[in-house]
Amino acid sequence: MSELCVNLLCPARLEEKLLDSLLVFPGISLFTSTPTAAHGMSHERMSASEQVMGRSFVTLVQVLLPAQGKAALLSCLQEQFAGAGLRYWVSPVIEAGEIV
Structure with missing residues (x-):
């Protein structure tokens, strides 16, 4: 099964x-969240200080899930966060595991 x-x-x-929302979404095996600076975001959504600095302060959330769960997750997020400026991209996971 691909992730x-x-x-x-x-x-x-x-x-x-x-x-x-992610904590209760079925099929998510793991996710992380990290504060980060995003460059190239829409100026309309940036504060005045963010516009001067040229970056937005956001949280990067990375969600691991089976490939067949992607459409349901994106649909759920679209319903809950329509118009909120949430940005996303999807990457294949080549390998994952746990070092024990």
Whole structure:
């Protein structure tokens, strides 16, 4: 079974809501969240100080899930976060495991 990594850039004001949604979404095996700076975001969604600095302060969330779960996850996110400025991209996971 192939896995994917769904990468999400989440505005800080939505972080807790997004993480709560992912915690209850079926089929997600693991996800991480990290504060980060995003470059190239829409200026309309940036604060004045972010526009001056040229970067937005967001949370990067990386979700591992089976490939067949991608459409359902993106559909759920679209319903819950329509118009919120959530950005995403999907990457294949070549290998994953646990070092024991």
